[in-house]
Amino acid sequence: MKLATLKNARRDGQLVVVSRDLSRCVAVPEIAFTMQQLLDNWADLSPKAEAVYDALNRDTVDGEQAFDQAQCESPLPRAYQWADGSAYVNHVELVRKARHSEMPPSFWTDPLMYQGGSDDFIGPRDAIVASSTDYGIDFEGEIAVITDDVPMAITPEDALNKIRLVMLVNDVSLRGLIPNELAKGFGFFQSKPSSSFSPVAVTPEELGDHWQEGKLHLPLLSTYNGKLFGKPNAGVDMTFNFGQLIAHAAKTRRLGAGAVIGSGTVSNKQGTEHGSTVEEGGVGYSCIAEIRMIETIRDGKPVTQFMQFGDTIRMEVLDEQGQSLFGAIDQQVIEYKS
């Protein structure tokens, strides 16, 4: 099943069921008005939504409309939980080298995860608004899942069965603010502004063979200012799968239905020390910080700038037939005006 949330005059938007090919959609107010309502009652309501999904894929249905990704909120416009892991340890290693900070060996066995803010996600086509490019604005392409209720101390294996939906996420980071925040010891806050998610959230079942062992086995395409910047496979070099990430988040507490758990920036080693760019024949990267690190290693200093006002970033996952599975995040950076 594929689901999305259309913008309307309300904070939580309008839940719609989306056709497999992303061409059409239909609101289902008789089932749930919002994505959170559906997640709050998933066991009862999702079979009804699945029935609408099947009907929509077979034929036209009453009330259907063209599906316009530009009218989408993130699938959850606001959520009660957003916890972001760093499962692609290659990325962590690179970013820490860029900060001249050693990576402890435990990072290969104990997942890194930060508690994100979830009260104000922005839509997949909404602008990334920042007060200054001095903040070091960077995109970060990731996979995320939405869970059902998760009991405390769940095992990684059982946690895999709590995944209800899969999405893409652009977890924007303000790199210039990170060193000071991390030095304070309380983690990220100002350095992590509002994230955006793909227009469409997809059930693991719908992903078929592309979803195996709690990982999405397809390339995440990041296109920066119209040029392909990265195509790493999200199923490769993911040290911790989503079951492990959820279990980590739930070690000392329950997670409520609708909790969003992120993978961290998708990154492939490609059999080299740290991967290589698309131009060099590699799979490239899902954030600017990684290429700056490569430049530092190779040339002594980074030359690629972080994002400037007017820059655009597009993120998408295509199947083997070139069909977009989640729709595309496509955002422009603009200057904040009070």
Next chain:
Amino acid sequence: MKLATLKNARRDGQLVVVSRDLSRCVAVPEIAFTMQQLLDNWADLSPKAEAVYDALNRDTVDGEQAFDQAQCESPLPRAYQWADGSAYVNHVELVRKARHSEMPPSFWTDPLMYQGGSDDFIGPRDAIVASSTDYGIDFEGEIAVITDDVPMAITPEDALNKIRLVMLVNDVSLRGLIPNELAKGFGFFQSKPSSSFSPVAVTPEELGDHWQEGKLHLPLLSTYNGKLFGKPNAGVDMTFNFGQLIAHAAKTRRLGAGAVIGSGTVSNKQGTEHGSTVEEGGVGYSCIAEIRMIETIRDGKPVTQFMQFGDTIRMEVLDEQGQSLFGAIDQQVIEYKS
């Protein structure tokens, strides 16, 4: 105005308006079913709720019932944002000394704040459930506010006008898990299980002279296993007021209506180096970690244990007439059984 949320069969509970003396309450489904609904439309709906509050204080009203704090959820049983500052820098200094970690001077000018998890707050009389006392279970008594929508880059002065409700919070910490998490550099996660809030949330206007310059000017009473453990004044030694804390949280992003911002553990220096216990004639502390630090300074090692299964913690604020303003958090620690 005083508001609370009663437990019912639903995730967000039942909003009620509570009488000034906390003896009676009435549901207001004609205004809002839940606290979040009221906060989402505060400008339109709060005058209607205020009218009910006035009527309830004057006389009996249709549908009123006895107010039972034991039936309460936290005012927001789940929220979209929970950001906790450390405004009582005395506390930060002590806790860091206990961790043998120097406090940078910038901590007196740049607020510390961590991003908390908000998907599963527990009720003010719900048990604190933990898998092991080896985690170093500690209570932390704090003040918290709930905001309206807050624009990005708001000033501290303007932020004061975005405060809609004031509460108490027990921000439970698992001290034993903190050093490892902070060493990883991503802040708290497993070391901060579910928080609970006072039964009643109160508007700043209702607090009158006790609310000045974005601070609550009354002692926070913490009673540990039936014995008064702390009574520091929340208006004293609060280095950053709630306007400054909200502005810090909103520097690079908006905050959504219903965002919960915490003060950090209330702590008074009392003209001594680090305060003193109630037994010694001082105002005591709002968490166990502080008294353990005092013991370390005085005796070379801590003797007070962290919380054990069966231990109880009660937190309350009384006015000069001994009237409880927010009701009481009153929790027992119990062992997690899967």
